[in-house]
Amino acid sequence: MSQSYVIAIASGKGGTGKTTIAVNLAAYCARSNSKVQYLDCDVEEPNGHIFLKPKINIKKDVTVQIPQVDSEKCIGCGKCGKICRFSAIVHIKDNKVLTFEQLCHSCGGCIRVCPTDAIRPKKLKIGDIEIGQSDNLDFVQGKLNIGNIRTPSLIKEVKTQIKKDYLSIIDVPPGTSCSVVEAVKGTDFVILVTEPTPFGLNDLKLAVGLVKKMKLPFAVAINRDGIGNDQVEKYCRTENIDIALKLPDDRAIARAYSTGQLILDQHEKSFSNLFKFVKNIRSKRYAKR
Amino acid sequence: MKIAVTSTGKTLDSQIDPRFGRAAFFIIIDTETMDYSVIENESVVAGSGAGVSSAKTVIDAGAKAVLTGNFGPNAHRTLQAATIQLYSQLSGKVSDAVELFKNGKLNTSDEPNVNSHFGMDS
Ligand code: SF4
Ligand code: SF4
Numbered sequence: 001m002s003q004s005y006v007i008a009i010a011s012g013k014g015g016t017g018k019t020t021i022a023v024n025l026a027a028y029c030a031r032s033n034s035k036v037q038y039l040d041c042d043v044e045e046p047n048g049h050i051f052l053k054p055k056i057n058i059k060k061d062v063t064v065q066i067p068q069v070d071s072e073k074c075i076g077c078g079k080c081g082k083i084c085r086f087s088a089i090v091h092i093k094d095n096k097v098l099t100f101e102q103l104c105h106s107c108g109g110c111i112r113v114c115p116t117d118a119i120r121p122k123k124l125k126i127g128d129i130e131i132g133q134s135d136n137l138d139f140v141q142g143k144l145n146i147g148n149i150r151t152p153s154l155i156k157e158v159k160t161q162i163k164k165d166y167l168s169i170i171d172v173p174p175g176t177s178c179s180v181v182e183a184v185k186g187t188d189f190v191i192l193v194t195e196p197t198p199f200g201l202n203d204l205k206l207a208v209g210l211v212k213k214m215k216l217p218f219a220v221a222i223n224r225d226g227i228g229n230d231q232v233e234k235y236c237r238t239e240n241i242d243i244a245l246k247l248p249d250d251r252a253i254a255r256a257y258s259t260g261q262l263i264l265d266q267h268e269k270s271f272s273n274l275f276k277f278v279k280n281i282r283s284k285r286y287a288k289r
Numbered sequence: 290m291k292i293a294v295t296s297t298g299k300t301l302d303s304q305i306d307p308r309f310g311r312a313a314f315f316i317i318i319d320t321e322t323m324d325y326s327v328i329e330n331e332s333v334v335a336g337s338g339a340g341v342s343s344a345k346t347v348i349d350a351g352a353k354a355v356l357t358g359n360f361g362p363n364a365h366r367t368l369q370a371a372t373i374q375l376y377s378q379l380s381g382k383v384s385d386a387v388e389l390f391k392n393g394k395l396n397t398s399d400e401p402n403v404n405s406h407f408g409m410d411s
Contacts (some may be wrong), residue, residue, distance in 0.1 A: 081345065087338025087363075090345050092371045100363055103338045 005282045006168045008184045009221075010211075011193040012203025014174035017223035018193045020257060021245065022171040023051040025278070027262050028271040029167055030137035037166045038134075040141035041155045041183040042173045043127065050260040054139035056132035062142070062157045064106045064150055065121040069097045073118035080110035080119060089119075102149060126150040129157055138163065152182040159183075167282070176210045184211065189281055190218040191244055197228035201235060208241070219277070221245040245274045290320050292390060293352035294383045299327045301384040307358025309377075310339035316383055317350045320391055326350075340364030348373065356386050356395070365401035377402050 009022040019042070026038035026048075040046040067080070067089055074095040081091040088103035089110050101124055111119045127144040142158035144151055151173070162168045172183040184190055190211050194204040204220065211218045219242040222232060226249040236243055247253070247270050256263045264271055295312035296303045301323075306312035311333050318325040328346060332339035340360070344367035347355055354374040368375055377398040379386045389395050 087332075087341035087345070090341050090367055092348060092367070096370060098341075098367060098370050100338070100341060100366075103341065103363070 004162070004164050004166055004168065005189075005285065006162060006170060006187040007278060008170045008172050008187040008190045009193060010172035010180060010184060010190055010207060011174055012176060012205075012207035013199075016174070016193045016195050016200065016203075017247065017253075018174065019048055019051070019171055020253065020263065021191070021193055021221055021223065021247065021274075022169055023048050024262055024264055024267070024271055025274055026137055026169045027052065027134075028264055028275050029169070029278075030135060031264070032275065033136070035163075035166045037138035037140065037161075037163055037168045038171070039158055039161060039168060040171045041158050042171050043142035043144040043151055043154045043158065043179075044173065046141045046143055046171075048171050049139070049141060051262055052134040052137065052139055053260075054132035054134040054137075056130045056139075058131040060129045060131075061125050062127050062129055062154050063123040063125050064104075064153050065108070066101045066104045066106065066124045067099050067110050067119045068122040069099060070118045070120065071095045071097070073116045075116055075118075077115060079113045079115065083109040083113045085109075102147075106153070127154045129154075129161065131161060138166065151179040155179060155182045159186075167278070176206050180210065181214070184214060184216065187216065188285060189278075190216050191221050192218055193221045193223055194232055195224050195228065196222050196226075196230065196232045198231065200228065201232050204232060204235070208239070217281070219244040219281075221247070221274070223247045224249040242277075244277045245270060290354070291317055291350070291352050292320060292354040292356060292387070293317050293347040293350060294355075294386060295357040296327075296383050301325065301382075301387070303383050305356070305358060305379050305381060305383055305386055307380065309355070309357040309360045309364050310343045312343065312357065315343075315347055315350065315352075317347075317352055318387055320387065323387075338363070341367050344368045344371070354390070356390060359403040360398070360401045361403050362401040375399075 011018040029036040040048040078091040080089045086103045088100045126148045132139045140161045142154045173179045192207045194200040225246040294316045295306040296314045296316045297306045315328045332342040340363040344364045348371045356376045376395045
C-alpha cells in the first residue's frame with residue numbers, strides 16, 4: 001500500500017456519527033502503522049480535533065480576492081454590476097459602486113470588464129488551516145471564520161494538503177450542498193454514514209444520488225445499528241451497495257462522543273473490519289491500473 | 290414622486306409582498322397622477338444577492354421611496370446608497386399603503402429588519 005488513496009466520509013445530514021467513524025478509522029489506521037492523514041473539511045464546525053487532540057504545528061491564513069473600487073477612476077458605466085452573477089457588486093449612480101464581500105465568489109469578472117481599471121483585487125481572510133500531528137496520524141483542519149459563507153473555497157484549500165503516498169481520510173460536511181460536492185470531488189471512494197431509520201434512509205438516498213451523479217464509487221456505513229428497522233439494509237441489497245460497517249447502538253459511544261473520547265478499544269472489531277474493507281478497495285483500485 | 294411598493298400581484302388592489310428581495314412584483318407608482326407600472330422581480334429565483342439586485346431594479350426604475358414588509362441588510366445598504374427612503378413593516382393593500390405615504394403617515398426605517406436570506410426556504 002504505497003500509492004495515495006483518498007476516502008471521503010460523508011452523510012446526508014448531521015448527527016449521524018460521521019465524525020465518530022472518520023476519526024476512529026483514522027486513529028485505527030495510524031495505530032496499524034499505516035501512513036494516514038485525517039482532513040477535517042467540515043469547516044463550519046470542525047470537531048475531529050476534539051477526539052484526535054492533535055498538536056498543531058502550522059497555522060495558515062486562507063484568503064480570497066474581492067474587488068475594491070477606486071471611485072476616482074470609475075466612470076459609472078455599470079458593466080461591473082451587469083457581469084456579476086452574484087450581485088456582489090452594484091453600480092448605483094455616477095461613480096458610486098457598492099461591493100458585498102459576503103456575496104462575492106472571486107470570479108474576477110468585474111475586474112476584467114471594467115474599462116478604466118477602477119477595480120483592483122483585495123485580499124479577504126475567510127479562515128485558517130491548521131496542520132498538526134496526533135501520535136503518528138497527520139492532522140489537517142479548515143476553520144471558516146464565523147459568518148463567512150466561502151465554505152467551498154476553504155475546503156479546496158484544505159484539500160491542497162492531501163499528501164502523496166498516504167491514505168487520506170476526509171471528514172465531509174453534512175448534507176448534499178455545494179460544500180459537500182467540493183469536499184468529495186476527486187476522492188477515490190466515499191463512505192456514506194447513515195442511521196437505520198426512515199429519516200436516515202431518506203437522507204441516504206439523497207446522498208447516494210449525489211455520489212452517483214459524481215460517478216464516485218461508494219459504500220454505506222450504518223451507525224447505531226439495531227435502532228429503527230431494516231429498510232436501509234434492504235435498500236442497499238436491492239441497489240447492490242456494499243455495507244462497509246455496522247456500528248452497534250451503544251450508549252458508551254454516545255458517552256464517548258460527548259466527552260471527546262475515541263471508541264477504538266470498545267469497538268476494535270468493527271474498525272478492524274472497516275480498515276480491512278478500505279485496504280481491500282484500495283488494493284483493488286491499484287490492481288485495476 | 291415615484292415610489293416602489295412590493296406586491297404579490299399586478300394591481301393596486303394586490304397585497305403588499307412582505308419580502309423585499311424576493312417580492313413577486315414591484316409596482317412603481319407616480320404619487321401625483323397615481324399612474325403605475327408593474328415590474329416582475331427576476332430576483333425571486335436568485336440564489337443569493339436577491340436584495341441587492343432587487344434594490345438595483347427599483348433604483349433603475351427611478352423610485353425615490355420603497356414601501357415593503359421587510360428589508361435585509363444588503364438591500365438596505367444598496368437603497369440607502371442611492372438615497373432612497375425606506376418604509377418597512379407594511380402589510381395590507383398596496384393602495385392603502387400609498388395613501389398613508391401620501392398623507393405623511395409613515396415613518397422611515399433606518400435599520401434592516403431581517404437577516405440575509407429571509408424568505409428563502411433553507
Ligand atoms: S469577483 Fe466576480 S463575484 Fe466577485 S464581485 Fe466581481 S464579478 Fe462579482
Ligand atoms: S465597470 Fe468600472 S467604470 Fe464601470 S461602473 Fe464598474 S467600476 Fe465604474
